[in-house]
Amino acid sequence: MDDTYDGILLGSGHNTLVLQAYLGRAGLKTLCIDRAHVAGGGLSTVEDPRHPGFLHNTHSFYHRALNQMPWYRDLELAQRGAVYIEPEFNVALVLREGRVLQWWTDFEKTVESFAQFSRKDAATLRRWRDEFAPIVQKILGPESQSPPIPTDRRIALLSRSKEGRRLLEVSTLSPSEFVEREFEHPTIQAGLLFFNGLREVDLRCRGFGHHIAALIASSGKAQMCRGGSAALARALVDAVQSSGGTIRLQTTPKRILAENGRAVGVETTDGQVFHARSFVASGLNPQQTFLELIDGSLLPLEWRDKARAFKYNLIAPLFALNLNLTEPPRYTAAQTHPELGKALMVILGLEGLPQFPEMVRHHEAGTIPPTIMWGSCPTQFDPTQAPPGKHTAFMWEKLPYRLHGDAANWDREKDSHGRAMLELWSQYAPNLRDAVIDSFTRSALDTERTFPNMREGDLLVGAFTHGQIGYDRPFPGAGHYRGHIDGLYLCGASCHPGGNITGLAGYNCAQVLLNDLSLPAPWAPPLVEQALLKI
Ligand SMILES: Cc1cc2nc3c(=O)[nH]c(=O)nc-3n(C[C@H](O)[C@H](O)[C@H](O)COP(=O)(O)OP(=O)(O)OC[C@H]3O[C@@H](n4cnc5c(N)ncnc54)[C@H](O)[C@@H]3O)c2cc1C
Numbered sequence: 001m002d003d004t005y006d007g008i009l010l011g012s013g014h015n016t017l018v019l020q021a022y023l024g025r026a027g028l029k030t031l032c033i034d035r036a037h038v039a040g041g042g043l044s045t046v047e048d049p050r051h052p053g054f055l056h057n058t059h060s061f062y063h064r065a066l067n068q069m070p071w072y073r074d075l076e077l078a079q080r081g082a083v084y085i086e087p088e089f090n091v092a093l094v095l096r097e098g099r100v101l102q103w104w105t106d107f108e109k110t111v112e113s114f115a116q117f118s119r120k121d122a123a124t125l126r127r128w129r130d131e132f133a134p135i136v137q138k139i140l141g142p143e144s145q146s147p148p149i150p151t152d153r154r155i156a157l158l159s160r161s162k163e164g165r166r167l168l169e170v171s172t173l174s175p176s177e178f179v180e181r182e183f184e185h186p187t188i189q190a191g192l193l194f195f196n197g198l199r200e201v202d203l204r205c206r207g208f209g210h211h212i213a214a215l216i217a218s219s220g221k222a223q224m225c226r227g228g229s230a231a232l233a234r235a236l237v238d239a240v241q242s243s244g245g246t247i248r249l250q251t252t253p254k255r256i257l258a259e260n261g262r263a264v265g266v267e268t269t270d271g272q273v274f275h276a277r278s279f280v281a282s283g284l285n286p287q288q289t290f291l292e293l294i295d296g297s298l299l300p301l302e303w304r305d306k307a308r309a310f311k312y313n314l315i316a317p318l319f320a321l322n323l324n325l326t327e328p329p330r331y332t333a334a335q336t337h338p339e340l341g342k343a344l345m346v347i348l349g350l351e352g353l354p355q356f357p358e359m360v361r362h363h364e365a366g367t368i369p370p371t372i373m374w375g376s377c378p379t380q381f382d383p384t385q386a387p388p389g390k391h392t393a394f395m396w397e398k399l400p401y402r403l404h405g406d407a408a409n410w411d412r413e414k415d416s417h418g419r420a421m422l423e424l425w426s427q428y429a430p431n432l433r434d435a436v437i438d439s440f441t442r443s444a445l446d447t448e449r450t451f452p453n454m455r456e457g458d459l460l461v462g463a464f465t466h467g468q469i470g471y472d473r474p475f476p477g478a479g480h481y482r483g484h485i486d487g488l489y490l491c492g493a494s495c496h497p498g499g500n501i502t503g504l505a506g507y508n509c510a511q512v513l514l515n516d517l518s519l520p521a522p523w524a525p526p527l528v529e530q531a532l533l534k535i
Helices: 014-025 070-074 107-117 119-144 151-158 162-171 175-182 186-198 210-217 230-242 286-292 301-308 338-342 355-365 409-428 444-450 504-516 528-534
Strands: 004-010 030-033 045-047 055-057 089-094 100-104 222-225 246-248 253-259 262-268 273-282 318-325 345-348 373-376 391-398 436-442 488-490
Touching: 004 014, 004 262, 014 030, 014 070, 014 230, 014 504, 055 391, 070 504, 089 186, 089 338, 100 107, 100 186, 107 119, 107 186, 119 162, 119 210, 119 528, 151 162, 151 528, 162 210, 175 186, 175 210, 186 210, 186 355, 230 246, 253 273, 273 504, 286 301, 318 409, 318 444, 345 409, 373 409, 391 409, 409 436, 409 444, 488 504
Parallel strands: 004 030, 004 273, 030 246, 089 345, 273 488
Antiparallel strands: 045 055, 089 100, 253 262, 262 273, 318 391, 318 436, 345 373, 373 391
16 A cells, blocks of 8 residues: 555544645645544534434534635535525523523624614614624635734734724723623623633633624624534545545554654554655644654754643533433523524523623632523424434533543533533423433533543633734744644644634645645635735
């Protein structure tokens, strides 16, 4: 068997698969290896082994504006079976007293719902949407779809235009300051901060105030993949294989091999050696790539120290309760809001702003905060995810990784916490008391066991904070997808623009890698520098 490739990729997360598919289209012969038994990383849909036909998305489910991604179009993923559903009623925040704050794909309907809580806030929402839509379109969108530029250069370029200056000005606030300054109603404030929290940015951290304005202005809403998130993984695998790429599963890298300061291959834990003529690209985290897989003598101490210091998100870990049901949850609040039955995401337990600092305090202490949870009943929109007439549903909650100081405690406590979540859920949707056929829970420790790159259960694979964003992600010096040794690249969620199912780290890495190899990338957008110069 020929074990020499143009390049070897580590980990088959969606970012790596996006990269591999573009490399194949450029004529490169590539091999991707992954320790898992199925490709796609966080694009995972599993069948309940006790109840065939019930499918559960154990990692990602909400794919934001996925069918607007450039790689979704370029790699023809719709034709390969990744079809997206975007329910009009996108998000419902259900309050104890039965009122519902609503986000719709139709902005006017969202404004209408906000106005029922505060007319002033509804007007503020519109004002921010109008002001930030061009900023999202001309600046933040192009920035996410291109390799980042050094921070000083970015600030200089943004300072040239009105929109750029406004973005820099709003950024100086923290998300909490932004929300408290701009909005008055506690439910609206809490709802907006919750969304920001889903992106895992520390609400107290200055420099991220623009996140909420961008969220308000973005036309991209939560979508779900028909057949489950794994349908996107299968489409990506098809794109890779039809461009000549190879994926080997249940194959774990032991060492990245280097000769004369250049990455030349990978040795696996079972002793196989794969040779790389041009590159090795890692979709793993910085500690795995630079500390576990590369001989210490090949990297300067400073680089290793920076990799060691790469931080994970305290509040990112998720706890999941998954249900097989005889019927969908029927919320009491639907008596006054019948549309609730059609909401994609439902948020429960969120009543006001003081819950946020309380949640952070619990995460720091390793204790369980009062439950705020959010989830969906996927089968209401896609009946293929359960046997005929039956349903699946899930709720997620942000809970600390080190429960009472030790993540191992989750194995003892997860079932009882799952029962507590179901009890709370049933208070909002009483039919759940009789509708559950089966259930299972997953803790942040389960996440880390499945995907060790999601260290400490951090599903974004690295905190989104100063020194770890843009040109400095994963750390200063490594923010251009190159990994110090010639021919070594980084392409996972630890790189710009970060975690979640965006595929953009892989998309941007493909631009850098093909450019370094002097191969054409006719699909690549203009460099972000050019986009910013044009404003
Ligand atoms: C419970 C949960 C819910 C989530 N929900 C959402 C959501 O709704 N929307 C959203 O956008 N995102 C969500 N995410 C986050 C999203 O799944 C990740 O941010 C995203 O998958 C990261 O993509 P990636 O391409 O970097 O690689 P990953 O998806 O992290 O894949 C990494 C791959 O590397 C492999 N790997 C790891 N270590 C090794 C090793 N040592 N050797 C070989 N292979 C290795 C793994 O097996 C895996 O296949 C969720 C995550 C979790 C855990």
